[in-house]
Amino acid sequence: MLDALKKSGKERDTLVVFTGDHGYMLGQHGRFEKHCCFEPAIRSPLLIRYPAAVKPKQSTAALVEFIDIVPTVLDFCHVDKPEGVQGRSLAPLLRGTAKAHREQVFVEYSENEEAAVLTERWKLIYCTGKRKRQDGYKTGRPLPGRTVQLFDRDNDPDELTNLAKKPEHAKRVEEMAKLLAEHLKRTAREPQLLPKDGDVHALLEFCLQPRDVQPEKK
Numbered sequence: 001m002l003d004a005l006k007k008s009g010k011e012r013d014t015l016v017v018f019t020g021d022h023g024y025m026l027g028q029h030g031r032f033e034k035h036c037c038f039e040p041a042i043r044s045p046l047l048i049r050y051p052a053a054v055k056p057k058q059s060t061a062a063l064v065e066f067i068d069i070v071p072t073v074l075d076f077c078h079v080d081k082p083e084g085v086q087g088r089s090l091a092p093l094l095r096g097t098a099k100a101h102r103e104q105v106f107v108e109y110s111e112n113e114e115a116a117v118l119t120e121r122w123k124l125i126y127c128t129g130k131r132k133r134q135d136g137y138k139t140g141r142p143l144p145g146r147t148v149q150l151f152d153r154d155n156d157p158d159e160l161t162n163l164a165k166k167p168e169h170a171k172r173v174e175e176m177a178k179l180l181a182e183h184l185k186r187t188a189r190e191p192q193l194l195p196k197d198g199d200v201h202a203l204l205e206f207c208l209q210p211r212d213v214q215p216e217k218k
Helices: 002-008 066-076 091-095 167-186 200-207
Strands: 016-019 046-049 105-109 114-118 122-127 147-152
Touching: 016 066, 046 066, 066 091, 105 167, 114 167, 122 167, 147 167, 167 200
Parallel strands: none
Antiparallel strands: 016 046, 105 114, 114 122, 122 147
Protein backbone atom coordinates (compact mmCIF):
# COMPACT_ATOMS: atom_id res chain seq x y z
CA MET A 1 0.00 0.00 0.00
CA LEU A 2 2.81 2.41 0.86
CA ASP A 3 4.51 1.63 -2.46
CA ALA A 4 1.27 2.38 -4.29
CA LEU A 5 0.91 5.69 -2.47
CA LYS A 6 4.45 6.63 -3.40
CA LYS A 7 3.89 5.78 -7.07
CA SER A 8 0.66 7.78 -7.10
CA GLY A 9 2.37 10.88 -5.77
CA LYS A 10 -0.01 11.04 -2.80
CA GLU A 11 2.39 9.63 -0.21
CA ARG A 12 3.16 12.93 1.50
CA ASP A 13 -0.46 13.99 1.96
CA THR A 14 -1.92 10.65 3.04
CA LEU A 15 -2.44 9.79 6.70
CA VAL A 16 -1.82 6.09 7.36
CA VAL A 17 -2.85 4.45 10.64
CA PHE A 18 -1.74 0.89 11.43
CA THR A 19 -3.18 -0.93 14.42
CA GLY A 20 -3.50 -4.52 15.53
CA ASP A 21 -5.25 -6.65 18.08
CA HIS A 22 -4.01 -6.55 21.64
CA GLY A 23 -1.53 -9.12 22.85
CA TYR A 24 -1.79 -12.72 23.97
CA MET A 25 -0.51 -14.40 27.11
CA LEU A 26 2.05 -17.09 26.27
CA GLY A 27 2.44 -18.69 29.66
CA GLN A 28 2.90 -15.51 31.66
CA HIS A 29 1.05 -15.77 34.96
CA GLY A 30 0.16 -19.34 33.96
CA ARG A 31 -2.23 -18.17 31.25
CA PHE A 32 -2.67 -18.84 27.53
CA GLU A 33 -5.28 -16.27 26.55
CA LYS A 34 -5.75 -12.51 26.56
CA HIS A 35 -8.85 -11.97 28.64
CA CYS A 36 -7.19 -10.13 31.50
CA CYS A 37 -5.43 -6.89 32.39
CA PHE A 38 -1.83 -8.06 32.57
CA GLU A 39 0.57 -6.10 30.38
CA PRO A 40 1.16 -8.68 27.60
CA ALA A 41 -2.60 -8.89 27.04
CA ILE A 42 -3.40 -5.19 26.80
CA ARG A 43 -0.59 -3.67 24.73
CA SER A 44 -1.35 -3.10 21.06
CA PRO A 45 0.61 -1.83 18.05
CA LEU A 46 -0.10 1.69 16.85
CA LEU A 47 1.83 3.27 13.98
CA ILE A 48 0.84 6.58 12.40
CA ARG A 49 2.46 7.93 9.24
CA TYR A 50 1.79 11.37 7.76
CA PRO A 51 4.87 12.86 6.04
CA ALA A 52 3.22 16.26 5.61
CA ALA A 53 3.03 16.85 9.36
CA VAL A 54 4.70 14.03 11.30
CA LYS A 55 8.45 13.60 11.61
CA PRO A 56 9.41 10.04 10.56
CA LYS A 57 11.22 7.41 12.64
CA GLN A 58 10.15 8.66 16.04
CA SER A 59 8.53 6.80 18.90
CA THR A 60 6.97 7.64 22.23
CA ALA A 61 6.18 5.88 25.48
CA ALA A 62 3.28 8.24 26.19
CA LEU A 63 0.05 6.69 27.40
CA VAL A 64 -2.58 6.61 24.65
CA GLU A 65 -5.83 4.78 23.94
CA PHE A 66 -7.35 3.63 20.67
CA ILE A 67 -10.28 6.00 21.23
CA ASP A 68 -7.74 8.74 20.46
CA ILE A 69 -7.44 7.62 16.83
CA VAL A 70 -10.68 9.16 15.53
CA PRO A 71 -10.02 12.62 17.05
CA THR A 72 -6.49 12.44 15.60
CA VAL A 73 -7.75 11.75 12.07
CA LEU A 74 -10.34 14.52 12.38
CA ASP A 75 -7.70 16.93 13.66
CA PHE A 76 -5.35 16.31 10.73
CA CYS A 77 -8.31 16.66 8.35
CA HIS A 78 -9.25 20.00 9.97
CA VAL A 79 -12.66 18.68 10.95
CA ASP A 80 -14.20 19.56 14.32
CA LYS A 81 -14.73 16.63 16.66
CA PRO A 82 -18.47 15.87 16.91
CA GLU A 83 -20.07 16.02 20.32
CA GLY A 84 -20.04 12.59 21.93
CA VAL A 85 -16.82 11.42 20.25
CA GLN A 86 -14.52 10.24 22.98
CA GLY A 87 -10.75 10.48 22.98
CA ARG A 88 -8.33 13.30 22.35
CA SER A 89 -6.15 14.06 19.36
CA LEU A 90 -2.65 12.65 19.24
CA ALA A 91 -1.56 15.40 16.85
CA PRO A 92 0.49 17.38 19.43
CA LEU A 93 2.32 14.18 20.37
CA LEU A 94 2.94 13.29 16.73
CA ARG A 95 4.09 16.79 15.80
CA GLY A 96 6.54 16.79 18.69
CA THR A 97 4.93 19.73 20.50
CA ALA A 98 3.98 17.50 23.46
CA LYS A 99 5.76 14.65 25.21
CA ALA A 100 2.88 13.41 27.36
CA HIS A 101 -0.70 12.65 26.39
CA ARG A 102 -2.67 11.01 29.21
CA GLU A 103 -2.06 10.80 32.93
CA GLN A 104 -3.76 7.42 33.02
CA VAL A 105 -5.45 4.88 30.77
CA PHE A 106 -8.22 2.41 31.56
CA VAL A 107 -8.85 -1.20 30.60
CA GLU A 108 -12.08 -3.17 31.04
CA TYR A 109 -13.03 -6.80 30.58
CA SER A 110 -16.57 -7.21 31.85
CA GLU A 111 -16.88 -10.93 31.14
CA ASN A 112 -14.51 -11.47 34.06
CA GLU A 113 -15.74 -8.35 35.91
CA GLU A 114 -12.20 -7.01 35.75
CA ALA A 115 -10.72 -3.59 35.03
CA ALA A 116 -7.48 -1.69 35.43
CA VAL A 117 -6.12 1.82 35.61
CA LEU A 118 -2.48 2.51 34.86
CA THR A 119 -0.22 5.51 35.02
CA GLU A 120 3.33 5.82 33.77
CA ARG A 121 4.58 3.99 36.86
CA TRP A 122 1.68 2.20 38.56
CA LYS A 123 -1.07 -0.22 37.58
CA LEU A 124 -4.07 -1.23 39.65
CA ILE A 125 -6.09 -4.28 38.57
CA TYR A 126 -9.49 -4.75 40.21
CA CYS A 127 -11.57 -7.92 39.83
CA THR A 128 -14.79 -8.74 41.68
CA GLY A 129 -13.97 -12.46 41.63
CA LYS A 130 -17.68 -13.19 41.78
CA ARG A 131 -18.52 -14.14 38.20
CA LYS A 132 -18.39 -17.61 36.68
CA ARG A 133 -16.75 -16.99 33.33
CA GLN A 134 -18.71 -17.85 30.21
CA ASP A 135 -15.97 -17.13 27.69
CA GLY A 136 -14.49 -20.62 27.62
CA TYR A 137 -11.80 -19.98 30.21
CA LYS A 138 -13.25 -21.35 33.43
CA THR A 139 -10.48 -22.37 35.80
CA GLY A 140 -12.44 -25.05 37.66
CA ARG A 141 -11.45 -23.39 40.91
CA PRO A 142 -13.72 -21.71 43.49
CA LEU A 143 -14.41 -18.05 42.86
CA PRO A 144 -11.77 -16.05 44.75
CA GLY A 145 -13.85 -13.00 45.63
CA ARG A 146 -12.58 -9.46 45.34
CA THR A 147 -8.99 -9.30 44.07
CA VAL A 148 -6.94 -6.11 43.99
CA GLN A 149 -3.44 -6.00 42.51
CA LEU A 150 -0.96 -3.14 42.41
CA PHE A 151 2.20 -3.30 40.32
CA ASP A 152 5.20 -1.00 40.06
CA ARG A 153 5.67 -0.79 36.30
CA ASP A 154 9.15 0.71 36.57
CA ASN A 155 10.67 -1.87 38.89
CA ASP A 156 8.43 -4.85 38.14
CA PRO A 157 7.61 -4.76 34.40
CA ASP A 158 6.60 -8.45 34.42
CA GLU A 159 4.02 -7.75 37.16
CA LEU A 160 5.19 -10.50 39.49
CA THR A 161 4.94 -8.72 42.86
CA ASN A 162 1.53 -7.57 44.06
CA LEU A 163 1.98 -4.56 46.33
CA ALA A 164 -1.70 -3.96 47.05
CA LYS A 165 -1.61 -5.25 50.61
CA LYS A 166 1.55 -3.41 51.59
CA PRO A 167 0.68 -0.75 54.22
CA GLU A 168 2.90 1.83 52.53
CA HIS A 169 0.79 1.54 49.36
CA ALA A 170 -2.66 1.68 51.00
CA LYS A 171 -3.26 5.31 50.04
CA ARG A 172 -2.16 4.69 46.47
CA VAL A 173 -4.53 1.72 46.17
CA GLU A 174 -7.37 3.83 47.52
CA GLU A 175 -6.67 6.72 45.15
CA MET A 176 -6.35 4.51 42.07
CA ALA A 177 -9.52 2.58 42.95
CA LYS A 178 -11.33 5.93 43.12
CA LEU A 179 -9.90 6.90 39.72
CA LEU A 180 -11.18 3.65 38.23
CA ALA A 181 -14.59 4.06 39.87
CA GLU A 182 -14.91 7.63 38.57
CA HIS A 183 -14.10 6.48 35.05
CA LEU A 184 -16.63 3.64 35.17
CA LYS A 185 -19.25 5.98 36.60
CA ARG A 186 -18.56 8.58 33.91
CA THR A 187 -18.90 6.01 31.12
CA ALA A 188 -21.70 3.90 32.62
CA ARG A 189 -24.32 2.71 30.11
CA GLU A 190 -27.11 2.95 32.68
CA PRO A 191 -26.12 5.80 35.01
CA GLN A 192 -29.59 5.90 36.56
CA LEU A 193 -28.94 2.49 38.13
CA LEU A 194 -25.63 3.38 39.79
CA PRO A 195 -25.37 2.89 43.57
CA LYS A 196 -25.97 6.16 45.39
CA ASP A 197 -24.17 5.48 48.69
CA GLY A 198 -20.75 6.60 47.44
CA ASP A 199 -19.07 3.30 48.31
CA VAL A 200 -16.21 2.80 45.84
CA HIS A 201 -16.31 -1.01 45.95
CA ALA A 202 -20.08 -1.10 45.46
CA LEU A 203 -19.73 1.19 42.45
CA LEU A 204 -16.91 -0.85 40.95
CA GLU A 205 -18.70 -4.15 41.40
CA PHE A 206 -21.90 -2.77 39.87
CA CYS A 207 -20.18 -1.14 36.88
CA LEU A 208 -18.05 -4.19 36.07
CA GLN A 209 -21.02 -6.51 35.65
CA PRO A 210 -21.60 -7.28 31.95
CA ARG A 211 -24.98 -5.94 30.88
CA ASP A 212 -25.00 -7.03 27.23
CA VAL A 213 -25.03 -10.82 27.80
CA GLN A 214 -27.71 -13.20 28.94
CA PRO A 215 -27.50 -14.52 32.52
CA GLU A 216 -26.12 -18.01 32.90
CA LYS A 217 -28.83 -20.67 32.84
CA LYS A 218 -29.22 -22.61 36.07
